[in-house]
Amino acid sequence: xxxxxxxxxxxxxxxxxxxxxxxxxxxxxxxxxxxxxxxxxxxxxxxxxxxxxxxxxxxxxxxxxxxxxxxxxxxxxxxxxxxxxxxxxxxxxxxxxxxxxxxxxxxxxxxx
Amino acid sequence: xxxxxxxxxxxxxxxxxxxxxxxxxxxxxxxxxxxxxxxxxxxxxxxxxxxxxxxxxxxxxxxxxxxxxxxxxxxxxxxxxxxxxxxxxxxxxxxxxxxxxxxxxxxxxxxxxxxx
Numbered sequence: 753x754x755x756x757x758x759x760x761x762x763x764x765x766x767x768x769x770x771x772x773x774x775x776x777x778x779x780x781x782x783x784x785x786x787x788x789x790x791x792x793x794x795x796x797x798x799x800x801x802x803x804x805x806x807x808x809x810x811x812x813x814x815x816x817x818x819x820x821x822x823x824x825x826x827x828x829x830x831x832x833x834x835x836x837x838x839x840x841x842x843x844x845x846x847x848x849x850x851x852x853x854x855x856x857x858x859x860x861x862x863x864x
Numbered sequence: 865x866x867x868x869x870x871x872x873x874x875x876x877x878x879x880x881x882x883x884x885x886x887x888x889x890x891x892x893x894x895x896x897x898x899x900x901x902x903x904x905x906x907x908x909x910x911x912x913x914x915x916x917x918x919x920x921x922x923x924x925x926x927x928x929x930x931x932x933x934x935x936x937x938x939x940x941x942x943x944x945x946x947x948x949x950x951x952x953x954x955x956x957x958x959x960x961x962x963x964x965x966x967x968x969x970x971x972x973x974x975x976x977x978x979x980x
Contacts, residue, residue, distance in 0.1 A: 756906065785966050797907075797954060797971035843906060847965030851922060854906030 755779070756846050758855035765834045766863050772819070773829045773858045775844030782806075785847040786827045788818070791857070792840040800842070803827065836862050866891045868972035870955050875977045877942070877949065885940045885975045887955035894960030896938035897969060900924060901952040910953075913938055914960050942977065950979045 755778040765771035777786070788800040803811040803820055810818050815832045827846075831838055839862045844855040868889045877883045889896065895914045899907040909922030913932040927946025932938055938957075942949045953975045958967035 761904075787968075794973065795952065796973045797956070797969075799968050799970075802968060845906075850920075850964050851909050851912070852907075852965065852969070854908075856904055856906050 755848070756844055756853050756855040758842075758844055758858050760858045761856070762859045762861065764861040764863055765831075767836060768833055770830060770832045771834055771860065773831075773842050773844075773860065775827045775829070775855055777825050777827065777844070777846045777853075779825065779846065779848065781848070786818075786820070787845040787847070787852065788816070788827075788829045789843045789845060790838075790840045791843065792837075797843070801829065831860075834862050836864060838862055868955060868957055868970060870953075870972035870975050872975060873973070875975055877977060877979050879979060880944045882941055882943050883977065885942070885953055885955075885977070887938045887940065887972060888936055889938075889955075889957045889970075889972075890936060891957055891959075891970060892935075893957035893970070894935070895958045895964065895967065896932070897956040897958075897964065898922075898928070898930065898938070898940045899954045899956065901954055901974075907954065910940065912964055914964075949977055952976050 757776045783806045786803045789797050790800050791797050801813050817830045819828045841857045843857045845852040871886045897912040898910040911930045913919035929941045955972040956969040958969045
């Protein structure tokens with residue numbers, strides 16, 4: 753059964769603006785890790801951001817930040833000042849039982 | 865430069881043939897993984913290895929086999945028993961200190977396998 757849901761198959765944003773990609777997951781665990789990976793047209797997967805559920809503070813990496821709502825089991829990714837190089841598939845993943853469970857991805861289009 | 869290499873980039877297989885996908889890393893990572901990626905779906909784990917000479921099945925191991933004779937190498941064989949092998953295959957590695965559900969994974973560029 754799918755336990756990571758990315759409800760937006762595709763999103764578009766104007767260059768320099770902000771966009772938020774959503775991710776929800778299903779778990780009964782109290783401590784776990786969540787990840788956002790980016791897959792550009794080259795298809796090589798790259799880590800964007802990583803969050804430990806035990807830590808309440810939202811993770812941030814430069815223009816990328818997350819809004820982690822543990823009770824709601826939500827882990828959205830915010831991209832500020834969008835750039836053309838941000839165009840990619842974005843995958844959310846949840847760590848469970850010695851593996852990562854992946855969402856189906858959101859395709860992000862940047863409009864110049 | 866440290867990284868993960870996968871070869872070939874494109875691979876074509878006739879029905880009934882076994883093919884082997886190569887994955888090599890020079891990151892000195894203990895753990896290595898093979899994923900399958902199909903359109904519209906998340907990555908699915910085929911096999912993973914946390915140490916040399918040991919590996920575990922993932923969710924979709926049927927029709928695939930692996931070996932881990934060296935720390936740097938984790939080849940994947942797609943056998944004729946795999947009923948629908950056409951897909952994009954990604955290899956990854958991690959330092960293995962905390963486990964696959966916690967460690968950051970680093971990915972290779974992938975191999976596109978097509979069955980003719």
